[in-house]
Structures are given as C-alpha cells and as structure tokens.
Amino acid sequence: MKKHLRLMIAAGIALAAILIFNAFSIAKEDPKSKLMAKLRKPDVLADFEYIGFTNWNYVMRNNGSYMYDQPDRNKDNNNAGGEFPRGSKNTIVFAGGFQIGAIKGPNRDHVVSDVEFATEFQPGRIINSGVSFDKLKAQNPADPDAQVFTVTKNGYKDEGIGNSGFDDYANWPADANKNRFGAKGVPGNPALIADVNTWAVFNDLDLSIVQDIAQSPNSGLGLQVILESYAFSAGVLSDVVFLKFTIENKTNENYDSSYIGLWMDGDVTNLASNDIVGCDSLRGLGYTYNADNVDAGYAVGFDFFSGPVVDISSVSANLLAKFGSNKTVLRYDQVSERYISSTLPGSQMRLGATGFYTYAGGTDPSNNLQRYNRLSGKTNGGLARNGTGVNHYYAFPGDPLGPNAATDPNVASFRDQSDVRMAHTVGPFTIKAGESQEIWAGVVGGQGADRLDAVRNMFRADDFAQRVFEGGINSAKPPVPPVFTVTPGDSGVFIQWQNNAEVTNDDAGTLLGIDKAHGYSADYVARDFQG
DSSP, X not given: OOOOOOOOOBOOOOHHHHHTSOTTOOSSOOTTOSOOOOOOHHHHHOOEEEEEETTEEEEEESSSEESBOTTOTTOSSOOBOEESSTTSOOEEESEEEEEEEEEETTTTEEEEEEBSSSBSOEESOBOOOSBOGGGOOBOOTTSGGGSOEEEETTXXXXXXXXXXXXXXXXXXXXXXXXXXXXXXXXXXXXXXXXXXXXXEEEEOOOXXXXXXXXXXXXXXXXXXXXXXXXXXXXXXXXXXXEEEEEXXXXXXXXXXXXXXEEEEEOOGGGOOTTEEEEEETTTTEEEEEESSSSSOXXXXXXXXXXXXXXXXXXXXXXXXXXXXXXXXXXXXXXXXXEEEEEEOOTTEEEOOOOEEEEEETTOOOOSHHHHHHHHTTBOTTSOBOOSSGGGSSBSSBSOTTXXXXXXXXXXXXHHTTSOEEEEEEEEEEEEOTTOEEEEEEEEEEEEOSSHHHHHHHHHHHHHHHHHHHHTTSOOOOOOOOOOEEEEEOSSOEEEEEOSTTTTOOOTHHHHHTOSGGGTOSSOOOSOSOOO
C-alpha cells in the first residue's frame, strides 16, 4: 500500500511587515562584497513564501531570487533561505538567483540581467510583445496574480502578501500548467505534478533596478521569466527541489551569444569560512561542501538537468560532441497529468551545463561586461579559463571521494579568502524574438557521518533525481475515483460502480526505478487494489 503524503507549509506575511525593515538593510555581512543590497522597490513588492516540506524548508520569491530570506522572515538573525534538514535550524543555501546575458542592439552591447543578493528583476508579466524594448509594458508588480502561487496535493490554500483570503488553488494563473478537468476542453485545476508546486513570474523592464549604477547601467533585455519549483515527499527524493525556468523574449530583436547562469551562495551549516566547491561535469552537478570536519556532515549541489534547445549547425564541435545525443525535452501532457519525453527534430539538440565557475566573496563581478565574461566561461577580465582548479572551465572538476583527489581542499589560499559562491552556466545560444526556452535544474541536499559521506549521499540523491527527471518528474498517484451510479427503488437504493479504480496503473515505480533491481526490498505495486 502506498504511503500517504503529508505537507507542512509556512505561509506569507503582510506587506506592511516588510516595509518596517531598514531601507538600507544589507544582504549579507561581508565587508568585501560589492553587492550590499538596499531594500529597493522589487524587495518591497516581492511576494515571499517559505515552503516547509520534507527535508527542505526553502524560500521562493517572484523577483528572480530563490532560497534567500532577505527580510529574515523566520526571525533567526540569518538571511539564509535554504534550511536542510527542515527544522534543524541548519542552512546550507544562503541565497540563489537567476542570471541571463546577451548581446544587444547595433552596438553589440553586453547586457546582463541578474540576481545575486540584489535583483534586477521585478515581479509580474510583460503584457505586450513583438516591439522594441522601449515600447514593452510591464504588469503592475503589486497585482494579485503576480504573487508567488503555491498548491499542494493536500488542498493547501495559500494567502499571498497583501491578499488576505486569496485562494491560490482557485486563482491559479491562466498561463500556468493546468490539468485536463476543465470544462469543454479548457484546462481547469492546477496541475498537481509534485506534492507541492510553486509558480511565479518576473521581468527585467524596470531600468531603475541595477546592481551597480555607477559602473554598469541596466539597459534590460525585455525578458519574462516564469519560475516553478516542485518538491516531493518520497524517500531520498525529499532531498531535492526541482526548479524550472521558462524564459520568453518579448522584444522584436533576436539575442545571439546568450548565456544563462544559475547562481548560488551555498553556506554549508551556517559557517561560510570553510566552504569549498567542486564540479562533476558528467552529472552536470556543482556543489559546496566542507574543507574539514569542524561543522561537517552536510553538502549542497546544483544540478543542471536540461538547458536550451539549439540548432546543431550553430554549436561548436566540442559542444556537439558533448551534448549531441541530447535529443529529447520534457513537455507537459494534460491527459496523463505529467511531463513526458518529446523527441526534438533532427536538426536540433539540447545543451547541458557548458561551464561552472566559483569565486570568493569580495571578488564579485561588478559590471555587465564582467558578469557576461563569467557567464561565457571567462575570468572577470575576459581571459579564457583553460587551466586547472578555479581556472578550469568546470571549476575544480573531479571526484573528491576518489583516492588522492586533487580538488578544492588543496587550494587553501583560495579557500581562506572568504566564503565562496558558485554558478552553473549554459551557452551560447540564440533566443529569438517571441521565442521561449526552458531550463531545468535541481537543488540537492546531502547529509552524512562526515564531510565526504555527505558528498557521497548528495551524489546518490542527485542520481535518483536525474532518473526522476528523465521519467517526467513523476510521483506516486492515488487511483482514479470509481465511476458509480445510484438508483432508488421500492425496497432500497441500488449502488453500482465500475472497476476503473481497480485497474488504474500507477507507473511511478517503473519510471522512478522503485524495484528490487535498484536496491529496494520489494517492487513497487502498480495497482492499489489487487483483488
């Protein structure tokens, strides 16, 4: 018999509670950092949800930031927004953010819209398209349908900031995935893909939002981004949070030489000074763990499951050799209510992570050109990273579990500068006018007896998460309700029902590999009713 799933959610607070914070509240106590974020308009307007679920208690926002508790909502004197395990008061992610860079306009300007501790995105949609950047119009960031939406399989009804009594389930956005039960073929209820789903939308039209206005004015790209998160209560899968980014170019300009970065400041166990990083390019996994066992036993990884779709003719020989076999993408199917694998045309392929970089706090890129250089696999100054260690294209590659592993722990001079940040990158690709691209990633937690055991368990969780992703982000489902009829009679009421519930297959076991062949004590039962 399948396990019943349980979810605990900590919901939002009122907008007024955010406004009382100091207008110059910094993002992180790091005197070397050049990104001391003010509490600006996007921070004030942004909705904010703590998703307290299984082994994670994490923050989702609608301004390009994730796992970052900048207003210290949980009152623990710590802005970290990724607690693992949930309830431990132990954080392994301080902050995360979305980044995208491209070449814009006739002058071929390097433009990057990004999030580190501060953000260059505002909540809400872009409400027109097919025009130049200066003619695009943004939705009011305070609109109710620009908030963070949260739905769960147990019928949770969220109340968003400033929207007391707002039912996320009933008001699920029309432009989000919905399932097949709508009237007359129109999609109806939210698609409950995981045990908890979140959805938010943001854009980069507000040019007053800038990381460093003196060195790098924000000229924007006219992009709308939808960020979704999916989390499951299913054994080791509860160590993973899936993230999906849908990026749409609303302008009438094609952006070539585009790169995407998924950035993270992973402070393992609340202590940043002994954090080190590594990268497994075969898994597509970058990770942070401890250099010693002072506060060891935990690790956090960022897996780049799926990148943008590109024309084979547009990629280098190296990228073709590495990713040419990536010929499928996930598409949501309303009939089966899950993502399914779809084969790309012969002329297309899907990129994976093309780079991974890390740097010590206080050496953050400070202008658009430096940020673009980082995304494209170079140093801040534009030099190729074709060396070893931090100067490798996939910084600090290798297996820290292997004998004589020559990875980040041996580079004390880098480690001791400050806490480290990391980012997975993908590109180059062209995002055409009116085109959308989808990016899938996962934040993976690991815990163990010591620092390397935590890495080992993180690898194990990531391998399982990859299999789940390839199987369509599927989870266990209850049988469909039986179809029955009630007929009144002279001597009683006659109830008849069909056996559709008894013959409904749950394919989660097959898709997720829950069977003896993968180390389980028994095979997954495909039907709840075997009689």
